[in-house]
Amino acid sequence: MRRLAAVVLAVAVLAGCGKAQSGNGFVSGDGSYTTVAVKDRKPAPALAGTTVDGATFDPSVLTGKVVVINVWGSWCAPCRKEAPDLESAAKKTAGTAVFVGINTRDLDKAPAQAFQRAFGISYVSLYDPTGSLLLGFSDLPPNAIPSTLVLDTNGRVAARIVGATTEATLVGIVSDVAAGR
Numbered sequence: 001m002r003r004l005a006a007v008v009l010a011v012a013v014l015a016g017c018g019k020a021q022s023g024n025g026f027v028s029g030d031g032s033y034t035t036v037a038v039k040d041r042k043p044a045p046a047l048a049g050t051t052v053d054g055a056t057f058d059p060s061v062l063t064g065k066v067v068v069i070n071v072w073g074s075w076c077a078p079c080r081k082e083a084p085d086l087e088s089a090a091k092k093t094a095g096t097a098v099f100v101g102i103n104t105r106d107l108d109k110a111p112a113q114a115f116q117r118a119f120g121i122s123y124v125s126l127y128d129p130t131g132s133l134l135l136g137f138s139d140l141p142p143n144a145i146p147s148t149l150v151l152d153t154n155g156r157v158a159a160r161i162v163g164a165t166t167e168a169t170l171v172g173i174v175s176d177v178a179a180g181r
Contacts (some may be wrong), residue, residue, distance in 0.1 A: 067097065087121055
């Protein structure tokens with residue numbers, strides 16, 4: 001009986017049962033999300049740096065807008081899966097939200113640039129090969145690749161999605177945050 005229990009446990013672990021799975025040294029979430037009540041929201045760190053395309057990022061484009069920050073890597077299969085949904089959500093919420101990517105762990109910009117071309121990503125992505133930008137999000141960190149954070153119009157973290165997300169989830173969260181919820 002003990003041997004059977006050990007085999008069942010081993011199969012469950014090897015099959016990746018549970019909400020989080022690891023790969024490439026990162027935890028990948030299940031797409032679940034957490035929202036933060038307006039009174040409990042904390043300011044997000046300032047986003048600054050160079051984009052995947054080599055331009056200097058102008059953070060003033062984020063002022064007074066709902067901001068969607070997606071953390072991704074070109075090597076990440078769930079990131080590839082969610083990319084079309086992110087682009088579609090960015091287009092559907094264009095008058096309400098600004099999307100910004102944070103490319104992490106790509107040690108060369110070429111794969112990140114190829115990823116953006118392949119998926120037709122129209123919004124800017126910051127190049128963060130060491131993950132230093134991610135360290136600023138200490139209250140509700142993007143602790144999986146991919147992760148998505150939604151900031152309210154005051155620059156405070158309003159929601160976090162851990163793992164790949166969908167267009168419907170993003171559009172719904174952006175609508176709620178834009179409405180002051």
